Amino acid sequence: MELTFEQFSKDPNITMEYIWGNYFKKNRIFFKIKNESVAVKNLISIFNATLKLSNEIGFQAMTLRNLSKETDLSMGALYNYFPSKEELFKIIHINGFNLITNIINNYIKTETPPEQKMKTAIKIHIYLSEVEPLWFYFLYMETKNLKREDRKLSIGSELFTEKLFTDIISDGIQTGIYAERNILLTASMIKAMLQDWYLKRWKYTKRKISADEYASFIIEFIESYIKI
Amino acid sequence: MELTFEQFSKDPNITMEYIWGNYFKKNRIFFKIKNESVAVKNLISIFNATLKLSNEIGFQAMTLRNLSKETDLSMGALYNYFPSKEELFKIIHINGFNLITNIINNYIKTETPPEQKMKTAIKIHIYLSEVEPLWFYFLYMETKNLKREDRKLSIGSELFTEKLFTDIISDGIQTGIYAERNILLTASMIKAMLQDWYLKRWKYTKRKISADEYASFIIEFIESYIKI
């Protein structure tokens, strides 16, 4: 039975309550606020508002006054949830990278053979970015604004995904189902196609292309190139 | 004789002197400065510095103090070359879109048959973005910060390129050399691959992949999918 977006979207590990609840529990000691349900509710609200505003005008252009208005929290209250605007920026990045690597690892690790693994890897990327399009867009567009010391997180994330695909292709070549091609460039092209899905959201929405259609198309496109 | 990057890079229409010289001539009446060679020299310097700084920290984060330092012009002097920071932003966008459409039209219009036209269209995109990587990066990353009324320029540019490729593919299908596939999605994927070249410049530079290698790879990749 093939994985579909319908099924994937019900995974409890990708709900905001789960992600930010976890974040709160792990960092409890840093919060002045003690009431968990209040904290998580506001964390989610701040997080969503930040992604929305960053998507519209960019994170740097977003002011804390904008964020205050969007969340219905005063500027003073906001500072109970993050120590500085810069730190809010990092929190969103780090939680994003963690989410991506965790979810992908969960779904991929047991998959076999390479052909099936390739399909699942592509689908999970598309599905996850379909559930959190603004978050993915943010991670892509704002990465360059990370401080030098945090940039390695982002490069690590880019190369993690790429390695996932180079490994699958290598396996496929050894198994004899894939032709001998430039593995690194092929993996890069797969990434580029996955990213187009959330970078050009407006285009695909307008054309009414679903996540499953897009994933199928990419799989077909890639297979026509690498299959023997 | 196939076009190479070596040849293309000698085209006089893509030099900064030509582009900004033209811009100055067309807008002479708006400049307080009358000396053309001084004006063009400084326009090029301002333009290059803006692209460099925008690439590093983003256009919004770049201050006119940064720009002043990078160009060795005072803030007062800068304002002889553009009326406001916002207007500088638009000037770079508009000249960029013009350059791209002009160059591409020049090289493409006489090409035939579809298979050859496809090759040339891909090469010109890669070559032009190889000559001006920072400019292309800027156009891509900063587009969303255009005011609503100027956003149509950018969408127009995106769709212009896409139409170029859908037209070529349609021709190829009619000529019988291309299979019947999803034309719009195929064109989108071609665009995504072309864009990866300047969006991930650091990666390809590190891996020592040349513009010609990259172009050849994309052509091979796409042909394996659409050729009958």
Next chain:
DNA sequence: GTCTATAGTGCGATAGAC
């Protein structure tokens, strides 16, 4: 044609009341 000095604005962050 370019400079320095500064006006006016809006930002991130915090103190202290409730």
Next chain:
DNA sequence: GTCTATCGCACTATAGAC
């Protein structure tokens, strides 16, 4: 746990000297 009021700073833009 959240609010209002405000501080100090850095920004864009301009006026007037050279």
